[in-house]
Amino acid sequence: MIPIIFFMPLFQLLVLVHAATFEIKKVDMVVVNRDNSGFSRSLINKFVSTNYFKYAGSSYSDEIAKNDLAVNKARMALIIPRHFEKNLLNTGKAKIQFLINAEDGAAAAVIQSYASSIVFGFNQDILTDFRYNLMRSDYSMINTVTRYWYNPELDYKDYMVPGILVLLVTVVGLFLSSMNIVREKEIGTIEQLNVTPIKKRHFIIGKLLPFWFIANFELALGLFIAKLVFDVPISGNIFLIFFLASIYLLVIQAFGLFISTITETQQQALFLSWFFMVLFILMSGLFTPIDSMPQWAQIITLFNPIAHFIEIMRRVLLKGSGFFEVQKQFWLLLGLAILMISLSTWRYRKTTG
Numbered sequence: 001m002i003p004i005i006f007f008m009p010l011f012q013l014l015v016l017v018h019a020a021t022f023e024i025k026k027v028d029m030v031v032v033n034r035d036n037s038g039f040s041r042s043l044i045n046k047f048v049s050t051n052y053f054k055y056a057g058s059s060y061s062d063e064i065a066k067n068d069l070a071v072n073k074a075r076m077a078l079i080i081p082r083h084f085e086k087n088l089l090n091t092g093k094a095k096i097q098f099l100i101n102a103e104d105g106a107a108a109a110v111i112q113s114y115a116s117s118i119v120f121g122f123n124q125d126i127l128t129d130f131r132y133n134l135m136r137s138d139y140s141m142i143n144t145v146t147r148y149w150y151n152p153e154l155d156y157k158d159y160m161v162p163g164i165l166v167l168l169v170t171v172v173g174l175f176l177s178s179m180n181i182v183r184e185k186e187i188g189t190i191e192q193l194n195v196t197p198i199k200k201r202h203f204i205i206g207k208l209l210p211f212w213f214i215a216n217f218e219l220a221l222g223l224f225i226a227k228l229v230f231d232v233p234i235s236g237n238i239f240l241i242f243f244l245a246s247i248y249l250l251v252i253q254a255f256g257l258f259i260s261t262i263t264e265t266q267q268q269a270l271f272l273s274w275f276f277m278v279l280f281i282l283m284s285g286l287f288t289p290i291d292s293m294p295q296w297a298q299i300i301t302l303f304n305p306i307a308h309f310i311e312i313m314r315r316v317l318l319k320g321s322g323f324f325e326v327q328k329q330f331w332l333l334l335g336l337a338i339l340m341i342s343l344s345t346w347r348y349r350k351t352t353g
Contacts, residue, residue: 024110028056030065030074037085039126043096046122047078052114065099075101076111088126150318161232162313163286165222166306170277172215173249177256178273179266180207181348186265204345208253215249216242235320241313244326247333248309254340255305261347280306308332 029047033040048055056074059065065077077099088094098115102108151158198206219242226232256273263269283290283297284307290298301307308329315321323330 024107024114025051026054027052027076027111027114028074029053029076029078030056030068031058032060032062032065032077032079033058034060034082035080035084039085039088040080042125043080043119043122044078046118046125047115050114050118052118069099069101072101075107076115078115157230158232158318159314160286161226161230162317163284163310165219165226166284166310166313167281167286168222169215169219169245169249170252170280170306172218173211173252174256174273174277175270176211176214177208177253178259178263178269180211180257181260182263182266182269200345200348204257204341204348207257208250211253212246212249215253216245219245232317234317236316237322240323240326241316244309244312244316244330244333247330247337248305248312250337251305251333251340254337254344257344258340258347261344280304283307284310286310302332303336305333305336 031044033044044055047053053076057068062079065074065079068074069077077097079097079099081095081097084094084096096119098112100108100111100115223234223238223241227234255276259269259272259276263272283293283301283304285301286306290301290307293301312326312329315326319325
C-alpha cells in the first residue's frame with residue numbers, strides 16, 4: 001500500500017501533466033507552391049518559423065501531397081494556387097488550401113486551429129505593409145481583439161493539472177478502500193471483527209477515516225507541487241477546495257468500500273476498481289468535453305463523481321469560483337456520498353455469535 005499512497009500519485013502528477021497534453025508540436029507539413037512568389041514564400045516561412053509546423057518537403061502535384069498524407073510522411077499539406085500574390089494585391093483576397101490527416105479528429109482540429117491562426121497573423125502583416133489595399137471599396141476591415149479569460153496564456157498545464165489532482169486523490173481513495181474489507185477476509189480477521197461489540201457504523205467509519213486523512217494530505221501535497229513546479233494559479237478559496245474534496249472522498253471511498261464488500265480477494269477488488277475508474281475517467285471531461293458527448297452519455301455523467309470534482313477543481317483554481325458557482329456539483333456529490341455510504345453499510349452484514 002505504501003507505493004500506492006505516496007509514489008503513484010506523485011508519479012501521476014509529474015509525468016501525466018507532461019504526457020496528457022492537447023498541444024501538438026512539429027507537425028510535418030508538405031507544401032504545394034504553384035505561385036512561387038514573394039508572398040507565398042513568406043507564408044511558408046511563417047509556418048515553419050513557428051514551433052508547431054515542420055517543413056517536410058514540397059512538390060507541384062496535389063497527388064504527391066495526398067500520397068504523403070496517406071503514408072504518414074506528413075500530417076498536413078499546404079496548397080498555394082497560382083496568382084496567389086497577384087490576387088491578394090489586386091483584390092485583397094486570395095485562397096489557400098489545407099489538407100489535414102484527420103484520423104485523429106481532435107488532433108486535426110488543433111492543427112487546423114494553429115494553421116488558421118498563422119494565416120490570420122500573415123493577413124495582419126500584409127495589411128500593415130500594404131495599407132493602400134484598405135482604400136479599395138470592396139475591402140472591409142474588422143479589427144478583432146481576442147482576450148482569453150481564466151487561462152490567458154492558453155497553457156495546457158493550467159487546464160490539465162486540476163484534473164490530474166483529482167486522479168491523484170481518487171487513486172488513494174478508491175484503490176485503498178476497495179482493498180480494505182476484502183483484506184480482512186483474506187487474512188481471516190473479518191470473523192473476529194464480526195463478533196466484537198462495535199456497531200456497523202463504527203466499523204465503516206473506522207475503515208473510511210484513515211484513508212480520508214491520507215487522501216486530503218495527498219491533495220495538499222499535490223497542490224503544493226502544482227504551484228511550485230507548474231505555477232498553476234490558485235484563484236479560489238483553498239478551504240473551499242478541501243471542503244468539497246472531503247465530500248468527494250466520501251463518495252469515492254464509500255464506492256471502494258462497497259466493492260470490497262462484494263469481492264472475495266484483493267485481486268478481484270483491484271480489477272473491479274480499475275474497471276470503474278477507467279470508465280469514470282473517460283467520461284469525466286478530463287480529455288474530452290462532456291458537452292461533446294451524446295445526450296445519453298451526458299445523463300450518465302450525472303452519476304460520475306470524478307466529472308463533478310474535476311469541474312469543481314477547474315472552476316475554483318482557474319476561475320476563482322465560490323460555493324454558489326459550484327453548488328450544483330456539491331449537491332450531486334453529497335447525494336452520491338449518502339447513497340454509497342448507505343449501500344456500503346447495508347452490504348456489510350455484521351453477524352454476532
